[in-house]
Amino acid sequence: MSEVAVRAEGLGKEFHISQLQRGSKSFREVVVDAFLSPARRMARLLRGHATGAADLDDTIWALRGVNFEIRKGEVVGIIGKNGAGKSTLLKILSRITEPTEGFVEIHGRAGSLLEVGTGFHPELTGRENIYLNGAILGMRKAEIDRKFDEIVAFSEIERFLDTPVKHYSTGMQTRLGFAVAAHLDPEILIVDEVLAVGDAVFQRKCLGKMEDVASGGRTVIFVSHNMGSIVQLCKRAMWLDHGTLRLNGDAPEVVSKYLSEGTETSSVWNGPESFHPSREMAFTRVRILSVDGTESSVIEFDRPFDIELAYDLTCPLRHAIVGYYLQDLRGNRLWESQDVDTGFSHGQIREPGSYVSACRVPGQILRPGRYFLTVFCYIPMRRPLAYHDNILSFEISSAGYQFHLDRVGLTTPVLDWTVQRIEKTFESTVNAGISST
Amino acid sequence: MMTNVIQEMNATAATASPGTIRIEPTRGWVSLRLRELWEYRELVYFFMWRDIKVRYKQTVLGALWAIIQPFFTMLVFALFFGRLAKVPSDGIPYPLFSFTALVPWTFFATGLTQASNTLVQNSNMLKKIYFPRMAMPLGTMVAGCVDFCLAFVVLVGMIAFYGIVPTWKVVWLPLFLLIALVTCLGSSLWLSAMNVQFRDVRYTVPFITQFWMYATPIAYPSSLLPEPWRTIYGINPIVGVVEGFRWALLNARTAPGPMVAVSSIVALGLLVSGAYYFRRLERTFADVA
Numbered sequence: 001m002s003e004v005a006v007r008a009e010g011l012g013k014e015f016h017i018s019q020l021q022r023g024s025k026s027f028r029e030v031v032v033d034a035f036l037s038p039a040r041r042m043a044r045l046l047r048g049h050a051t052g053a054a055d056l057d058d059t060i061w062a063l064r065g066v067n068f069e070i071r072k073g074e075v076v077g078i079i080g081k082n083g084a085g086k087s088t089l090l091k092i093l094s095r096i097t098e099p100t101e102g103f104v105e106i107h108g109r110a111g112s113l114l115e116v117g118t119g120f121h122p123e124l125t126g127r128e129n130i131y132l133n134g135a136i137l138g139m140r141k142a143e144i145d146r147k148f149d150e151i152v153a154f155s156e157i158e159r160f161l162d163t164p165v166k167h168y169s170t171g172m173q174t175r176l177g178f179a180v181a182a183h184l185d186p187e188i189l190i191v192d193e194v195l196a197v198g199d200a201v202f203q204r205k206c207l208g209k210m211e212d213v214a215s216g217g218r219t220v221i222f223v224s225h226n227m228g229s230i231v232q233l234c235k236r237a238m239w240l241d242h243g244t245l246r247l248n249g250d251a252p253e254v255v256s257k258y259l260s261e262g263t264e265t266s267s268v269w270n271g272p273e274s275f276h277p278s279r280e281m282a283f284t285r286v287r288i289l290s291v292d293g294t295e296s297s298v299i300e301f302d303r304p305f306d307i308e309l310a311y312d313l314t315c316p317l318r319h320a321i322v323g324y325y326l327q328d329l330r331g332n333r334l335w336e337s338q339d340v341d342t343g344f345s346h347g348q349i350r351e352p353g354s355y356v357s358a359c360r361v362p363g364q365i366l367r368p369g370r371y372f373l374t375v376f377c378y379i380p381m382r383r384p385l386a387y388h389d390n391i392l393s394f395e396i397s398s399a400g401y402q403f404h405l406d407r408v409g410l411t412t413p414v415l416d417w418t419v420q421r422i423e424k425t426f427e428s429t430v431n432a433g434i435s436s437t
Numbered sequence: 438m439m440t441n442v443i444q445e446m447n448a449t450a451a452t453a454s455p456g457t458i459r460i461e462p463t464r465g466w467v468s469l470r471l472r473e474l475w476e477y478r479e480l481v482y483f484f485m486w487r488d489i490k491v492r493y494k495q496t497v498l499g500a501l502w503a504i505i506q507p508f509f510t511m512l513v514f515a516l517f518f519g520r521l522a523k524v525p526s527d528g529i530p531y532p533l534f535s536f537t538a539l540v541p542w543t544f545f546a547t548g549l550t551q552a553s554n555t556l557v558q559n560s561n562m563l564k565k566i567y568f569p570r571m572a573m574p575l576g577t578m579v580a581g582c583v584d585f586c587l588a589f590v591v592l593v594g595m596i597a598f599y600g601i602v603p604t605w606k607v608v609w610l611p612l613f614l615l616i617a618l619v620t621c622l623g624s625s626l627w628l629s630a631m632n633v634q635f636r637d638v639r640y641t642v643p644f645i646t647q648f649w650m651y652a653t654p655i656a657y658p659s660s661l662l663p664e665p666w667r668t669i670y671g672i673n674p675i676v677g678v679v680e681g682f683r684w685a686l687l688n689a690r691t692a693p694g695p696m697v698a699v700s701s702i703v704a705l706g707l708l709v710s711g712a713y714y715f716r717r718l719e720r721t722f723a724d725v726a
Contacts, residue, residue, distance in 0.1 A: 015724065095460055095567040097723040103461035110458070115565040121487055123494045128487075135483040136566055 003072045003107070005188055005219040006093065010102030011066040012243075013088050014059050062088040063243045066102070070221065072187075075214040077234035077251055078223045079258050085243040086223045090114060093190050093221065108219070111138055111186030117177025122166035126157055126176055129165050133180045147183045154209075155179035182209045188219040204406065207232070227255045227329060227369075267295040269391040271311075280317060281377050281385040284354070285310040288373070288394045297394045301368050301401050302414070308358040309339075309375055311386070317350045319379050322357045327372045327390070332410050334366070364414040368398035467716050474569045484576025488551075489583050503584035504591050506547075507539040514539075518656045527658045527689050533599050537686055538655040538679040540592050541614065544585040545621045545675055546646045548578040552625035553642050556722065557632050563722050570719045571712070574625045578618070585614075596686060606685045613681035616697070616704050620674040623707030626715040633722050654679055659696070671699030674707065 063085040070076050080086050091097045093104060094112035119136040120129050130151055134144040144151075152158055155176045157168075165173060191210070207229060214220050214233055224230050230237055230251055237254035239247040247254050269286040289306040290296040299305045307324055323338035339357040340346045373392040378384040401414075474481075493499040511532055518524040519531030526534035552574040556563065559573060596603065628645075632638035653675045659667055671677045671693075677700025680693040 091564075091723060092460060095458070096564065098462055098720045099460065100462055103459055106458045106460065112566065115561075118565045119559070119562045121491060123491050124487065128490065132483050132487055135480045136562065136568065138568070141479055 004069055004105075005072045005074070005108055006068075006070040006104065006106055006221070008066055008068050008102065008104045011089075011092065011099050011104060012064040012101040013062045013085075013092060013097070014100040015062050016059050061243050063092070063099075063240075066240075066243075066245045068238060068245060068248055070219060072108070072219055073217045074236060075220040075222065075234045077230035077237040077255075078221065078240060079225075079227070079230060079237055079255065080240035080246075084240040086240055087114075087192065088243075089240065090190055090192055090221070090223055106188060108187035110188040110190060111184045112190035113137070113181045113184070114190075114192040115177075116174050116181060120165055120173065120177065123164055125164055126155075126161045126168070129176065130180055133177065134184075137181060137184050138186075139184060151179045151183050154182060154205075178206055178209075182206070182213075185213075185218070188221070189213060190221045192223050193225060204408075225329060227258075231255055266392055267297040267394065269388075271388075279385075280315050281311060281313050281320070283309060283311045283375055283377070283386055283388060286373065286375055286388075286392055288392060289358075297392075299394060299396050300363070301366070301396050301398050302363045304360055304363045306358050306360055307373065308356060310354065310356045311377065312354050313350055313352045315352055317379065317385075318348075319346060320350055320377060320385065321346075321380065322355075322375075322377045324359070324373055324375045326366075327374065328367075328410065329370050334371070334410055365411050366396045367410070367412045368396045368401070370395050463720060467720075469712050469716055470569065474571055474575075477569050477572050480568055481572045481576045481579070484573055485580045488577050488580035492580065492584075500584075500587055503587040507536065507543040507588050508591065510543075511536040511539055514656050524657050525661070527660055527683070529683070529687050529689060530599050533595055533601070533687065534658075534683065535656060536592060536595055537682050538653070540585065540588045541617050541678050541682050542650065542653060542655055542675065543588060544581055545617050545678070546650065547584060548581040548621040549625055549628070549646060550642055551581065552578040552621070553628035553632055553638060556629045557636070557639070560633070563633075570722060571626070571715060574629045575622065578621055578625055581621075592686070601687055603686055604688060606688070609681065609685045613678050613685065613697070616674055616681070616701055617678045619708045620678070620700075620704040623704060623709075623711040626708070626711030630711075630715040630718040630722075634718065634725055649673070649675065659693075668695040668699055671696035672703055674700040674704040676700060677704075 066085075066089065078086050078089065088097070090112065091114070092099050093106070094110070094114060096112075096114075117129075117133060119133055121132060124132065130148065131141070131144055134151075135141070139147075152161060155172075155178075157172055157176055160168065160172065165176070168176070210220070210222070210229075210233055220233075222230070222234060234251040236249065237247075237251040237258075238245055239254050239258050247257060267288040271282055271284040271286075285308075287295055287306075287308045287310075288297060288299070289308055290299060291303050291305060296305070309322060309324065311322065321338045321340050322344075323336060323340075325336035326334045328334060337359055339359070343357060343359075344350075371394055372390040373394070374389040375386075375391065376384055376388070377386045401412075493502060496502065498505065514535040515532040519526065519535070524531070529537075555573050555577045556570065562573075563570065628638055628642060652673055654661075654670075659670055659676060659680050662670055677693060677697040680689070681697050681700075683689040684693050
């Protein structure tokens with residue numbers, strides 16, 4: 001058991017900024033650039049910058065000084081914010097890209113699954129794509145032959161097996177892609193967030209398959225934004241932060257540390273101290289208030305709370321809308337709410353001054369977990385006057401309610417149920433059933 | 438079940454290099470890792486198979502395109518160069534003379550065009566999965582053999598139509614085809630790797646093929662050149678291929694021996710340098726694609 005499957009030492013990857021992000025340019029700039037940059041690039045080449053790619057000056061380390069060891073049979077989750085280096089790490093482990101420094105040793109046959117249905121060709125049929133995709137993932141033809149029926153059964157597309165994939169729905173393509181991938185059985189499986197796709201039923205099926213793989217004694221490295229599945233599937237978690245390994249340990253512990261520290265939980269956000277006098281509107285303070293009026297970043301599941309937006313107006317605004325939306329950890333937008341829904345009449349003019357728009361959110365709706373608040377102000381058909389995304393994050397604590405992780409749905413409203421016994425038949429059988437267990 | 442597992446373990450041991458893989462930065466010139474390419478031969482086969490399947494999907498004329506292109510070029514050549522300009526053709530009927538050259542030429546040019554774009558077209562795959570990148574242009578190019586075979590059948594028909602009986606020289610044909618394949622692969626490796634970095638290549642390839650075609654004795658015979666220039670002309674490897682085809686199939690008087698030797702050496706050089714260049718750039722594909 002203690003044999004090492006993957007060992008990384010001093011791993012680092014440097015990117016050129018120009019490869020990562022090119023700011024959007026105006027049409028004029030694009031045209032001017034198109035004529036000037038060849039000259040600039042040629043000059044660069046002549047000066048001996050042989051690589052020739054444009055603007056090599058700015059570099060960024062997407063990953064640096066990462067050391068870890070994964071033992072055979074371990075299931076390890078990798079978590080971290082966007083841009084923390086998770087994908088880069090997976091790409092290095094899958095040999096797609098080379099590290100700039102350091103090394104990784106992989107003991108055993110590794111298979112990686114960074115995308116569902118890589119290399120699917122829309123013109124080919126489902127059957128043909130199973131072979132193509134399987135081969136791309138590293139399966140032998142004989143191996144695919146042997147698993148073919150299983151793959152088809154898992155994907156639930158029997159009837160469309162000989163239809164070109166371009167006529168498939170997105171869901172069907174995903175199912176087919178996952179079915180092929182799920183039957184790849186390497187000793188070390190590297191998986192990116194592939195579970196974020198497909199419908200709930202299929203997601204659960206995939207999760208089940210992942211559990212099978214994990215319990216089958218294979219090594220799994222798994223990236224996800226879904227903390228629920230990380231805790232459910234992985235014993236160990238690694239938290240990447242700005243390209244370095246911030247924490248490496250028991251999954252539940254790392255996840256909870258990540259949740260509480262990885263993003264600032266805070267109940268108050270203060271707007272910029274000064275804002276341009278020509279701005280018509282600016283948020284000055286946003287707060288989360290528990291029902292008793294105190295600022296709080298942890299709200300109990302069954303308690304209502306308030307989202308309070310304070311802002312200044314420097315000139316009268318008509319048709320302005322002030323509001324917010326909530327996002328969960330997986331980026332789902334739960335709802336958007338606007339103060340003109342109930343608090344303010346839409347056509348009414350907001351005179352200059354300081355305002356507070358507050359929204360009461362009832363309890364027993366938001367699933368326990370972490371939420372992010374984005375606030376905005378805009379006038380329909382015009383550019384936004386203010387927009388601040390993910391400025392606050394708060395947590396709904398489960399407060400006595402136990403929700404199973406498998407429970408589907410973005411929200412968990414507690415609804416009224418009635419349970420009645422209508423007839424008294426089958427009494428003896430039921431009793432027998434109970435007594436026998 | 439158990440035997441299955443054992444078989445599979447054997448199979449897997451063969452697929453990935455057994456034991457340990459060390460992933461680290463490579464510097465300078467790297468090994469070609471041909472062994473690994475051999476281990477992924479099934480993938481090359483699948484890429485080839487995909488390209489064949491997809492090539493003429495949703496076209497009305499389908500595989501006829503493989504014939505139409507060289508055939509109509511031949512008609513145009515026969516009319517303008519053969520009839521009007523009275524270009525000599527080594528005593529061979531001009532249409533046959535040019536078509537014999539156009540068949541291997543079309544194979545080469547189509548292969549080059551498609552293979553040099555294949556990495557860019559499949560750039561998403563480059564970013565999502567590992568395999569020896571060479572498998573991609575290789576598969577695409579080999580897929581062109583199907584088109585070649587179709588056009589070759591027409592060529593055989595034309596040879597029969599003109600009543601030419603091939604001699605034992607035909608046995609040399611595979612060698613000439615091989616030179617075409619090696620040249621095509623070599624230049625495709627150069628161009629496809631460059632194409633990932635510089636999309637300029639996409640605009641250059643049509644120009645290159647056009648230029649290359651005029652630099653190849655397709656519409657005219659290489660016998661217009663005196664020796665030693667004719668042999669030196671073999672530096673363009675397709676010259677050797679084209680003249681070889683004419684010699685082997687049409688009993689052209691001029692034996693292309695030294696010229697073919699030069700062509701073979703250049704083709705081989707192109708392949709080896711292309712492979713090394715490709716492997717050198719390969720490591721940055723995922724980052725810049």
